Amino acid sequence: xxxxxxxxxxxxxxxxxxxxxxxxxxxxxxxxxxxxxxxxxxxxxxxxxxxxxxxxxxxxxxxxxxxxxxxxxxxxxxxxxxxxxxxxxxxxxxxxxxxxxxxxxxxxxxxxxxxxxxxxxxxxxxxxxxxxxxxxxxxxxxxxxxxxxxxxxxxxxxxxxxxxxxxxxxxxxxxxxxxxxxxxxxx
Amino acid sequence: xxxxxxxxxxxxxxxxxxxxxxxxxxxxxxxxxxxxxxxxxxxxxxxxxxxxxxxxxxxxxxxxxxxxxxxxxxxxxxxxxxxxxxxxxxxxxxxxxxxxxxxxxxxxxxxxx
Numbered sequence: 404x405x406x407x408x409x410x411x412x413x414x415x416x417x418x419x420x421x422x423x424x425x426x427x428x429x430x431x432x433x434x435x436x437x438x439x440x441x442x443x444x445x446x447x448x449x450x451x452x453x454x455x456x457x458x459x460x461x462x463x464x465x466x467x468x469x470x471x472x473x474x475x476x477x478x479x480x481x482x483x484x485x486x487x488x489x490x491x492x493x494x495x496x497x498x499x500x501x502x503x504x505x506x507x508x509x510x511x512x513x514x515x516x517x518x519x520x521x522x523x524x525x526x527x528x529x530x531x532x533x534x535x536x537x538x539x540x541x542x543x544x545x546x547x548x549x550x551x552x553x554x555x556x557x558x559x560x561x562x563x564x565x566x567x568x569x570x571x572x573x574x575x576x577x578x579x580x581x582x583x584x585x586x587x588x589x590x
Numbered sequence: 591x592x593x594x595x596x597x598x599x600x601x602x603x604x605x606x607x608x609x610x611x612x613x614x615x616x617x618x619x620x621x622x623x624x625x626x627x628x629x630x631x632x633x634x635x636x637x638x639x640x641x642x643x644x645x646x647x648x649x650x651x652x653x654x655x656x657x658x659x660x661x662x663x664x665x666x667x668x669x670x671x672x673x674x675x676x677x678x679x680x681x682x683x684x685x686x687x688x689x690x691x692x693x694x695x696x697x698x699x700x701x702x703x
Binding site: 404405409460461462473476477479480483 | 624625645648
């Protein structure tokens with residue numbers, strides 16, 4: 404994949420397909436450890452150990468339309484090419500946590516991509532989902548939680564065009580602040 | 591032109607999927623970005639890449655490719671070889687860099703797409 408944001412969409416989609424009602428997406432950039440971590444935790448149905456060990460095999464998929472599934476296998480490949488790893492913890496009936504770790508400075512590491520658009524897409528496409536997005540750069544972080552937004556908005560739906568426009572601007576401004584006002588790698 | 595014709599004229603080693611050497615090669619594609627290959631390679635193409643992960647077998651299978659050449663002296667992972675064998679995907683390796691392999695393929699009559 405050209406951008407890590409596409410992997411993020413894949414990961415959250417997996418959580419939704421596992422029946423999750425709560426998903427936490429955390430992106431953690433740490434320059435001293437030289438790591439970029441993408442962590443998605445959900446309260447979906449989870450997997451047993453045998454299934455968990457098989458999900459990195461591209462010829463294993465829950466999809467019925469074709470017999471190849473590349474979501475997790477592609478993330479596994481991209482992390483390993485960048486001196487990182489993919490870790491999957493899961494408990495049946497409790498949920499799954501997937502952590503993709505990249506060496507931040509690795510030449511082959513794909514850029515994060517458009518996080519603002521990605522987070523907006525996830526929120527709009529899943530207005531009922533209790534979704535928390537947290538982005539941390541060297542100890543500074545910001546968090547957006549749809550649960551909080553919904554309680555502030557009251558009757559107004561998250562998908563209202565005015566809310567979305569505000570959300571886009573808010574996310575963009577917070578992302579800029581995270582990088583100390585410096586330009587993001589995608590700009 | 592079959593995969594076997596290409597194997598005979600280029601410095602390629604058959605690593606797995608030898609049963610498929612009779613497949614007709616319709617053209618070629620080169621990229622290390624798997625999502626790009628899925629979107630742009632045509633069925634029957636021979637694909638040149640430096641990736642050695644088992645995902646290349648999945649992509650070759652999805653796209654119906656005639657063969658995969660792992661170039662640049664890259665070594666396909668053990669799982670990749672096993673998957674290519676069980677899925678019937680012809681897996682070839684070469685010490686030549688991708689650019690040189692593509693040049694030789696062109697000279698022997700394999701064109702893009």
